[in-house]
Amino acid sequence: MPSEFRLPALGADMDEGTVLEWHVAPGARVKRGDVVAVVETDKGAIDVEIFMDGVVREIVVPPGTKVPVGTVLALVDVPGETTAAASPAPSPPSAVEGGDGGRLRISPAARRRARELDLEFTAIKGTGPDGAITIEDVERAKSAPGRTPPAPQRAPARAAEGAGEGARMREAIAAAMSRSKREIPHYYLSTTVDVRPATEWLAAHNAAAPVTQRLLFAALLIKAVALACRESKGFSGQYRDGRYEEAPAVHVGVAVALRGGGLVAPAIMDTADKPLVALMDDFRALVTRARAGRLRASELAAPTIILTSLGEDSVDAVFPIIQPPQVAIVGAGAVVERPWVVDGAVAPRQVLTLSLGADHRVTDGRLGAQFLARIAAKLAHPEAL
């Protein structure tokens, strides 16, 4: 009996996806974590990893097909589970397309534009990060029609889908937030903290570090949240089927705004264990890939808590809405200079308002207040982050 590789859910709000491409063919050897397919969801095109080791026996769902979550996408012969696969097939892993080992990378905007122009984007040469196809590449390909013939059979369906991409993401966000507000008895807390120790430490670090090792303030926040999760129960986990389960490892999801609208919150894996510079590398790569439309399924499904940081020149505070099945979300406004009382006198200080949206089914305000205080305490000692 071959094992069934099914379409995973990438969050509570996803119920279907369209297989866009396969990176493997029957006979290909796969191992857990390999990206085997690209699936279009209302969160954009997502790289889907396989979660078993074995040899692909059959591709069940062909590209271009929309299927519900849980549908068997492919059959995989897993060693030890089947006699059919006992004699190893000599066929090498076969990449279907792409110039860098089978990975087709394309930004959402470029994908949309390619569809508008009826261009087969698998034939377009990418010049973006890691060979990603940018909107520029699509425009260039348009003026060289001989090299990129249109794909007449598939174009109509794709053009129709492309037009509604932004709207579909908006619908998905609305559905998830409606569900959250309907099901989760939220409570909200906020606290404003003097973050001068953190901003001064950061400025000193960045002045001394080469550009590739510089940090953003958000990296400090992400790490502080992750460490506070380790010390507080009831904020990093999932609520399913009437009960809460604390996650064994903290994976902080970071809310990333997409240019032109939309929002995704992929996770930085094992956030609490990462030194700041490594965490920053992951954070940078994650944002780049989110905006280039190359997120992985595991990153979207993994967050145990989310941080939403609206960043510089934004607002004082955010009142964040929990993303089910999570039970907490931390918000950060902009770091702003404000009059602050220090040792009995008013002085200008850089302050930050941290907020928490948390789930009354799991915790109360007192625990929430402790949790926020722990985040603030971590920020007060940036050298220990």
Add this chain to the structure above:
Amino acid sequence: MEREQIAQRVLELLTGIAPDVEAASVVPGIDFRDQFDFDSMDTLNFAIALNREFGVEVPEADYARLASLDKCVEYLQGKLD
């Protein structure tokens, strides 16, 4: 390096960082932030890309001088001469 050459390379770096931005649509005199929501992450990525491409180390204090295509080209010209 000629101004035109620098501008062309900078535009390529820019669209590499922000694949959803069209090079032809970039207005040289307007800050990137006002044109396409360039944020602190983009600025950091831009500084890293400039470092890789031109070997120029841009201190954080100079980030404001990279804010638009015109400013950036002028800054690089000064550094490369």
